[in-house]
Amino acid sequence: MAVSNDGRHIILADDWCGSGLGDDVVELLGPDGTKLQAWSLAQILPADFAGALIQTSDNIHWRGAISYDPSAHRFNFQIAVPNGKYYGDQMRFVDLLFDPAAQTFAPRDQAAWTEARNIGKARVEAICSERKWRMARAAVPLSAPIESNRKTWMNFAMELEKRVVFPKVEGSGWTQRLFLSAKNDPDYEDDLKEFRRVLTMTRAVIPGEFNLVSPDLNNAHAIMKAFLFGEKNRNLGNDRFVIVGDNPTASNVAKTIADFGGSQWRIVGLREVIPPAAKQKDYDWQGQRACDAIGDGKQQ
Incomplete structure (x- = not known):
């Protein structure tokens, strides 16, 4: 005022x-x-x-x-x-x-x-371009990246959340992204902080769906295992996990989850093909198409 x-x-x-x-x-x-x-x-x-x-x-x-x-x-x-x-x-x-x-x-x-x-125009054009890219990506089969590029893996992780969904269970739940970039990535330390923050959500009484996605699953598993070992509340029985990686590493992660009370997980192999998302959304959280601001609201 x-x-x-x-x-x-x-x-x-x-x-x-x-x-x-x-x-x-x-x-x-x-x-x-x-x-x-x-x-x-x-x-x-x-x-x-x-x-x-x-x-x-x-x-x-x-x-x-x-x-x-x-x-x-x-x-x-x-x-x-x-x-x-x-x-x-x-x-x-x-x-x-x-x-x-x-x-x-x-x-x-x-x-x-x-x-x-000018800053606004450039940014909204970038947002629009990203939206178009996501819409196109959501319409085709998906598999894990071959390279370890962080942006490519993060995009994969975000799209994976829309496609791999556990059957509804009693009680509310929410999706949590357990993403960790490769150790040599400039953003590794920031991603590690976020990775540990999301791990703390496994202590909550509300069941969650955790998508474990990393180009270095061995490292991510070691951090996750050490974290769970140090927790007082180690019961993962209410949580569901999607593990992206090939065996034997992925099975080792599943064993860790089982050791701490978890019973629901799904392993997505690195070369497994995930079908297109069942439902596409061409708008943001306000119900507006992302490209409307630059007069490009046509569905791509």
């Missing part, structure tokens, strides 16, 4: 994780609290800008602070630059000024705004 110096105008902007959803993301109120106007994010930001912003579980992280600038007689909005970064992680902002009299938004610095626009 921000108030003009003369008290004649009040701005309200959503601040629930910067959600950015709905028809009243920004509201202009009069001095007595009367609602004068409201704007959705689509009315404030271009589609190829908003479409490139970080989106997480019902949120679009679209802004930082808002304030009133008495020298400009306008409200200042810090708009997140859509560079794919989260708050606190090299995120940048660009200023939009709102004129309460004219009820219009305009950049404070046109050059900075143009740069931010």
Whole structure:
């Protein structure tokens, strides 16, 4: 919330994780609290800008602070630059000024705004290209990569989750990706942290489906085995595991799971062909096609 110096105008902007959803993301109120106007994010930001912003579980992280600038007689909005970064992680902002009299938004610095626009356009085009690639990949049989390239294996892991599904069991469950890149990969340490974090989910009472995918299954198994051995709660009876790899390593992983109480697993061989996904989804979590922002919403 921000108030003009003369008290004649009040701005309200959503601040629930910067959600950015709905028809009243920004509201202009009069001095007595009367609602004068409201704007959705689509009315404030271009589609190829908003479409490139970080989106997480019902949120679009679209802004930082808002304030009133008495020298400009306008409200200042810090708009997140859509560079794919989260708050606190090299995120940048660009200023939009709102004129309460004219009820219009305009950049404070046109050059900075143009740069931010170009960043957004490039990112949303990359997102669209990735979406098209995933749609095409989902429509053809799938097998594990031959090389150890991290991106290729991660894409394989994400597609695998859609195709290898255990029969429904009593109680709720959720999918957890146990992904670990090769030891010589630059992102190995980051992947290792995430791998260990996901392993902690095996302590939960809610059953989960764990997809164990790694170009180095021997190493992933050793880490998993050491982790489970050190846990007080070692019962994996409620969890299901998909193990990607050839025997004897894959069978050794299955034995470890059995040793710790697990009873449900499936081994997917490295050269096993997995059929196309049963149901394709050509939209993101908001129900919007990923390419709509650049006018390319046709199904590929």
